[in-house]
Amino acid sequence: MQAALNFPPMSSSPSPSPTIQLFIRLFSGKTLVLTTPLTATVASLHAQIATLTKIPSTEQRLIYQGKQLQPHHTLSQCTLVNDSNLQLLARLKSTVHPHMWQLLVDLVKLILHCCKFGPDCSRKSIDCRFDYLSASEFRFEYESNDFVVKAVLTRVLGFISKDEDAEHCRIFLASFTPQALVTLYTSRFTGNRVMGNNAIRDFVGSLSSSKFLLIMRHCALVVLEFCKLLRIRVGTSDGLYIFCRDSLGCMFGDKGFGRCDVKDLIDVSEFVPFIDEFAAALSSQLVLSMGSEAFVGVSSYDVRRFSLFVYAVRNEILANKLGPGSGVEAGGCPHDEGMEMLWGVFKYLMGIMDLCLEKMEGRLAVEDKENLGHMSCRWKKYLRILKGLNGLAKMVEGGEELFWGTFMKREASLTYLIFKFAKRTHDQTWILVEKFTNFETRRHLFMMMFPGVKDENHEMLIDRSQLLEESFAYIVNAKIEALHSGLCVEFKHEEATGPGVLREWFYLVCQEIFNPQNALFVACPNDRRRFFPNPASKVDPLHLGYFKFSGRFIALALMHKIQVGIVFDRVFFVQLAGKNVCLEDICDADPYLYKSCKTILEMDADMVDQDALGLTFIREGYELGTREVVELCARGENISVTSRNRKKYIDLLIQHSFVTSIAEQVAHFIQGFSDIMDSAHMKTRVLLQKSFFKNINLEELDWMLYGRESALCLEDWRAHTKYVGFQETDPQICWFWKIVGEMSAKRRRRFLSFWTSIKYLPVEGFRGLASQLNIYLTNNSSDHLPSSSTCFYRLSLPPYPSEEIMRDRLQIITQEHVDRSFGIS
Structure with missing residues (x-):
């Protein structure tokens, strides 16, 4: 049994009961609960402890209110009362770090003295000299009590910072110093309260700094102790409690502290009250977001802290192999009170979120999504709350089923939130794990792993006769920051530039990279569109550099949303995803x-x-x-x-x-692909690359690299085309669509490439293009061929006098090898 420890009040009357209960704090931080008669001696208490702990009675000493209890005294003579808190120590001569013990014992004496007589009381009547502090730190006889407390805690911080085993943190917890400081903060004297507030803030603030990063877990246990004591003594609305709680949340962050020794495990139930506090605040705010028109939105502070503590608990469970759902049995029966409370928090907040999303769906169904105004602001934090709830769901049995089951019903709301509020700076991979969202939504999330294309351009002047070699030099030798900006390609001796030329460059280079004659990749016998690395690629001494180039190139194509007309074979894709090939x-x-x-x-x-x-x-x-x-x-x-x-x-x-035969090729491809991910830090880019391939499936990657494989739909094409200078009912427009409708599938693709430089449409068809297609009326004579501006998807069409002449001109531009380089830009 673990008992909550309250530092005993300065004045209390003995219990009339002849039998009392005692809480004895061990060096390890655990607490023994013993029941014994008041007439028993301290020696008999030592004997009971020896039986339970195997610590010899001769090595024990019991501390009560800063004084050691003598073995021959009775408990009554020691003025012990019911529920008294005692500290069990080894004898000072055999104690690890005796200087730390002595400092803290003297500090506790001083604090208790101040609590009894006030902050300005004299120290002459108590036996505390702080012998382990140098004279340069303070002059004991003349400095104020406030200064002495700060000086001692500063020295304690120095001890803790140099202790990789964190023994000093354990001594600090075992010494009742946190209880003493909280008692000082809750004193009836104003000066004591100020002294306690400043001392705890300075101490906790220092422990949460980067200076203590290597022993942050142990420092967190100290801060957690302050939080628990303050929650009991002053409540959750107290400023000092909030400061300590927030410091604890920041110490854990989103990553936790990894594995630890068994003696340093953090009880998950200790953190549940923090999660409950923020869940209660968020619940009330979410209810308001569904009603009051004046409500401005959910608090970012509460969302952030809720997420911090959820992930702190989750990472403790995972790091120490407690296992997801370890606290709740199937059917929702909890193993302990803490996990039962966690399940209750999760289920209640899930219910509130479900109602919010249902209300949101109703608004989206009847109002223009682009003009929701202040209503949209109310929903801004929903996605962050859902992410926190997703983390909570992983900790309770049946939580994930409830979580995803709820939001499969609310896909419309979740899709709106993703497109409206998902940011590149936030990790949204939690949504990708369950593949219930549609492809467009998932692709939007995948694209957020890449940088947004910027206005600055990495310029390349390419000779078509040296297409692969020059493109390789530009891309491999470029700084990563330059590739994160936009690309501008110009072919030598050609005037055309812009997005159309860029799309053509991507397509042509990709054909060269995956050309089997270049020995980099092998086409699958059963599907010539699919490729995997060639084990014999080492015939080219630069082959690994070309694999790095290939990784960068494919990532750039995805970043620029350009279909390149090839797809990966499963044996290659599985390795990119970090899985075993079967x-x-x-x-x-x-x-x-x-x-x-x-x-x-x-x-x-x-x-x-x-x-x-x-x-x-x-x-x-x-x-x-x-x-x-x-x-x-x-x-x-x-x-x-x-x-x-x-x-x-x-x-x-x-x-x-x-695997073995192409391991180097795959590794260099992955390195190149990682370079393009959206982060300034290499480690983060690698994690994003792993997350991308881990969460995407091969069919989705096919769609992003290859696009739509089916024949071009004439009705879809026509529905996404505008006319400038023409009317839809003009004879030329009627002839035009009749001729296109009679073209073979190959000629249609060549014509689309001439018009837009696109050979493969996105999965959504013409709707997925950056803009609509345009047909412009030109003043050129009928002797001229049609021309195009591929950047703007513009086809310039002379006013041909007959269908036969138009058919002849369109047939010329759709001949093989004629569709390329016809556009002006």
Whole structure:
């Protein structure tokens, strides 16, 4: 049993009961609860403690109100009362860090003296000299009590900062110093209260600074003790309590403190009251957000602190292997009071959020989303609260089912919040874990992992005859900050610039990167659109540099929302996502090997054991024209494949063929891809890259890189086209759409490329383009061909006098190899 400790009041009358209950704080921070007669001696108390703790009675000493209890005295003679708090110490000569103990014992004596006689009382009547403080720090006889308390705590901070094992923090907790300081703060004397307030603020403020980062967990335990004491003594609205609570939240932040020794585990239930406080505040504000027109919005401060404490608790659970939902059994029956309270907080706040989103959906259904005004401001913090609730859901059994089940019903509200309020500076991957949102919403979140395209341009002048080599030099040698800005491409001896040329450059370079003749990537036999790294790419000494370039290039294409017309094979994608490659992943990359492995697994066990296969743990193959034999494990050439080890053989074969053989290529691709992620710090960029591939699925990545594969829809095309100088009913426009409708699928794509420099539409079709397409009437004669401004999706069309002439002109510009470089910009 763990009891809450209250520092005993200065004056209290003995209990009339002959039997009293005592709380004895051990050095480890735990508390013993003993019941004993008032007539018992201190020696008998030592004996009881020895039985429970195995600490010999001769090594014990009990401290009460700053004084050591003598073994021959009775408890009555020591003026002990019911619920008294005692401190168990080892004898000073055998105690670790005796100087720290002595300082704190003297400090507690001084504080109790001030509580009894006032802040300006004389110290002559008490035995405390602070011998471990140097004369240069203060002159004991002449300095004020306030100055002495500050000087002692400053020295204590010095001890703590130099102690990697945090023993001084444990001594501070075991010495009753926090209780004494809180008693000083709650004293009847105004001067004492000021002294206690300043001392606690200075001490806690120092502990939460970066100077104590290496032992921050242990410092947090000290601050937590102050929070618990202040919550009991002065309540949750007190300024000093709020200061200590906020300092504790900042010490944990969003990352927690990682693993720790068993003796330093932080009881999750200790943090639940903090979560409950902020959840109560948020609940009342959320209720207001649904009603009063004058309400301005949910407090950012309360949202931030709620999230901090939620993630502090969650990270403690994960870091110490307590496991998600460890506090609540299936069916919602909690193991302990703390987790039961956590479940109650989560369920109540979830109910409030559900009502808020339901109300929000009603508003969105009847009002213009662009003109919601002050109502939209009320919803600004909803997404942050949902993120905190998502963290809370991971800690309680059944929480995630309730969380995602609720918001599957509220997808419209969640989608609005994501597009309106999600920021690049916030981690939104928690939404991506569950794939219930639509592709457009998920793509929006994925795109937020990349920098927003800026106005500054990284300029490139490219010779078409040296397309890959010059593009490689520009991209690989560029500073990362330059690539995070916009790109401006111009081809030598051509005047055209702008987004149209940029789209063409992306498409052409991508065709070169994934051209099998360049030996960087291999096309899948079953799907020539899909590629994975070529194990033989080392034929080019610069191949790893080109893989880094490829990673940067693909990330830049995603950042600029340009479809490049290729997709990754699963065997490559799985490695980018940090997962293990299995047999089913190689079915497109190597259909022959896939079929052979399936056959081996499905063969009759007796046949395999009779060595019908004649296989050993080796892999034979040819690389650059040379036969190569590789052992899949130690002495693999001497190990026959049997029914018992065939699964291991296949796993090792796949590992070597598709992982080990291209490990360097994949690593350099990942490095290049990470360079483009939205962060100034390399470690954060790497984490974003991992998060991107971990949360996206292959089909979604296909859509972002390749776009829509189906035939171009004429009705969709026509619906997203405007006319300047023409009317929709003009003969030329009627002929135009008739001719386009009669084109083959290939010619339509060439015509779209001529008009926009786009070969592959986004998944949403023409609706997904940056703007509508335009057909302009020009004054050119009918001898002229149509021209285009690909930057603005503008097609300039002369007023052709007949359908036949128009058909002839459109056929010319849709011939193979003519669609490129026709546009003016």
